[in-house]
Amino acid sequence: MTVAPRLHLDKPLFYALLLLAALSLAILYSASAKNEAVTFAHFVRLALGFAVLIGVAQVRPELLERSAPWVFGIGVLLLLAVLGLGVISKGAQRWLGFGPLRFQPSELMKIGSPLMLAWYLARGGLPPSPLRVAGALGLVLLPAALIAEQPDLGTALLVAASGMFVLFLAGLSTRFMGIALLAAIAAAPVLWHYLHDYQRNRILTLLDPTADPLGSGYHTIQSIIALGSGGIYGKGWLNSTQAHLEYLPESSTDFIFAVFGEEFGLIGVLLAVALYGFITARAMLIAFYAQDTFSRLLAGSIALSFFLQFFVNIGMVIGILPVVGVPLPMMSYGGSSILTLLAGFGILMSIQTHRKIVEF
């Protein structure tokens, strides 16, 4: 294959993503109760996403680095705009309308935040000075706070996490991390106080989903039933009763993995986890092979953010994490998440294929 290098694509990563895309179409077709329109819309998004990926892959990392403050700045402005005149959607302001197009600036920040942090920290050299750490924290918390204000806690945490991953990879001192951890534990009751009722319920529900089986525990219970009833071999494609009989809410979006587990069983789940694991590992390998600090930090953060999204979503589906609105990367239907996700992988491919010294 000679096309891949010319297109600046990393073959293993690209094929893994294509496989995941194919899987996602198959499971979405089932989870949406054979809704062809929904499946086609997802296909269009994926196609668009891969186009973006290929497009981004052509952009040299140097250009990305230079554009970092601009992307971040525009992102912050858009977030402010959302808070000002956002379109109300499901009780939260997340969308910005441009005529028929709707766009979630918070999604842009999933790229914008690590981009900015990698740029900022790479400039100061590793490990970052305490002053730089303070500045970096400001850059992490500003977009996160704006997104949390929408309110979209899930995305806010992901954006904050993507920034924090950069800080971590940049060699943030372990002492600082220890203190931060203790501070976080100490601040937990205060944070609790500022949470919305539904957010508190979701966390409480995690402790005992059966306490309110028809209320806040409903999602978790039905999701676990779907997964558990799948067993080792699953009920077979298109045979998810939990989704088709509408017991499982959000079956084609946040809880699509429950449908996957119900239909394909443990075998399918292991394959899916292996695929996600492979993509994460490949992304981390790209970060390892990257040749400059900015690229390394950015690639590492994208890899870990991808894994974090996967982990948080699966953790929610299997009932070990609270129900937060984090979609399963690639599989969940809707939103602009696929575009940003594949744009992120485009960056990885750019980093991988624009190396000066080719070592393998």
Added chain:
Amino acid sequence: MLNIPLKDYLRETRIFNTRLGWAGIGVALLVLVLLVRIVWLQVIEHRHYATLSQANRVKPIPVPPARGLIFDRNGVVLAQNFPVYTLEIVPEQVKNMDALIAELRKLVRITEGDEKSFKKLVRERPRFESIPLRSHLNEDEAARIAVRLPLLQGVELRARLQRHYPLGGLAVHALGYVGRISEQDLERIDRAAYRGLQHIGKLGLEYAYEGLLVGRVGVERVETNAHGRSLRTLERVAPVAGRNLYLNIDARVQAVAEQALAGRRGALVAIEPATGAVLAFASTPTFDGNAFVNGIDPASYRALLDDPDKPLINRALHGQYAPGSTIKVFYGLADLEAGSAIDMNRNVYCTGTFSLPGSSHQFRDWKREGHGPVNRHEAIVQSCDVYFYRLALALGPDHMAEFLAPFGFGQETGIDLPEEKSGLLPSPAWKRKRGQPWYPGDTVVAGIGQGPILVTPLQLAVATATIANRGVRAKPMLVRAHEDPITKERVELAPRVAGRVPVRNERNWDALFADMMAVVHGERGTARAIGRNAPYHIAGKTGTAQVKAIAQGARYDEKNTPERFRDHALFIAFAPVESPQIAVAVVVENGGSGSAAAAPIARRVMDEVLLGGPAPARPPLAARAGAPVTGE
């Protein structure tokens, strides 16, 4: 960006790679956590969740069986089922019940009472069962609900079978009625066996034969979505319909009995002596059992309770009366049986009063001037009290009680109805147990069926049938057979002997029959009025039971006694004497004399049974014999 010093570059590479390594370990650990949890759910706990998923998906819906029908002996329907539209709600599927009821109110009339009883049922019934909110929707109302059904979550429109008694109050005291299953009912029944059923036999045969009538609930396993809508039926276990009952009661005879008693408080029980088959079982006033099927409204119920004639009381089964002079035939048999063993002057001279030796208390005869010289036969025919005062003393109280017992007095007859009253057969031992001595005066009044003795109309009918059957007491039975409504497999209930009256001489029965026949057909018989044009021979005995004690020296004056204190009128009879086919007992509360008030009622019922209708005005025995037989 590679223009930084190599030393720094290597240091940064080392820092980054170390951190990336840590991250890799973190990723691996988290994946492990996911895998452990997933294996736990999908392998170890799989069974549990598979069950839950199945329970989610499949909802067992009880399919109520059709209740067995009740027919009279000729196949006339006495209790049937007919479909009614019922508006039902599954409460678990409704988010805002008050809003839903308000919404439904715009479509159909729902009273406060409907809502109240609905909310009561919601508390009592199992979860996920549909609860009726309003029944008896008319076609129009049902249609209005039906078109909006898809918008009304949790609402169901059901055609249910409901009990209906097409003849209204006819034989209601035998049939009883069904009603809504109450909380008390739930405590004594197997709830699972009544899933989907809303009614249960509350009284009478509906209660006594509940086990046969109810059938077995079937089940439909239906795939339902999360909103409770049924998608398809996966499996169906058909319900088993309840068994049909065939009664011994003849609806025509029953109707005649109730018509004859209409306007009075009273009871009539007619029995086929040889089998114990109950041909008519009437208690008046009656009421309409249909009113109870869906819960009677409080106002109507109060009206029934407050009715001074107490229509809810089953007088045939629960009414306990002094037998009065009807008891004389039984002592008459005792007299015959004792023969010369008792020291009694065969010809008693009745002066109209009787006193115990050494006492000034006078026991009166109903005939003030007395009957003059009477023997047993005449004493029964004319119902001479003085003769039986003397007979009672001669027999002695212990023997009297012992003699009456085999006729079924003082004990339940064993009829197939619940909560029968056993009456009271007093004896010196019984009185001693209550700490009271038995006086000779007690014996005297017992001779004419007064004092503490109590009988139910049913007991009196059974005792009369026992005489007609020459001492063999058959257990009275309302139901003669039950059948499977599908296969028509029919089980006949065999007559059962409940007891025997031992006699020394079989011919004493003939003598007693002759005594009783002369009551109706003799020139001086107390019931001669009903015997005059009878085309068959009747053996009977009148009775008049005192309700209010009459002071010494005073006289009973029917016209000036308030109705409630007038005597109860009684009459027992069987016919034809030659081969008895019906024995009947009639009690008319405060009816006055047995001969005037009770005997004609018995006659009408006997005519219906033996002739199939009222007898012609003229004595028709000869005419009938020569008449050409047409049709039948």
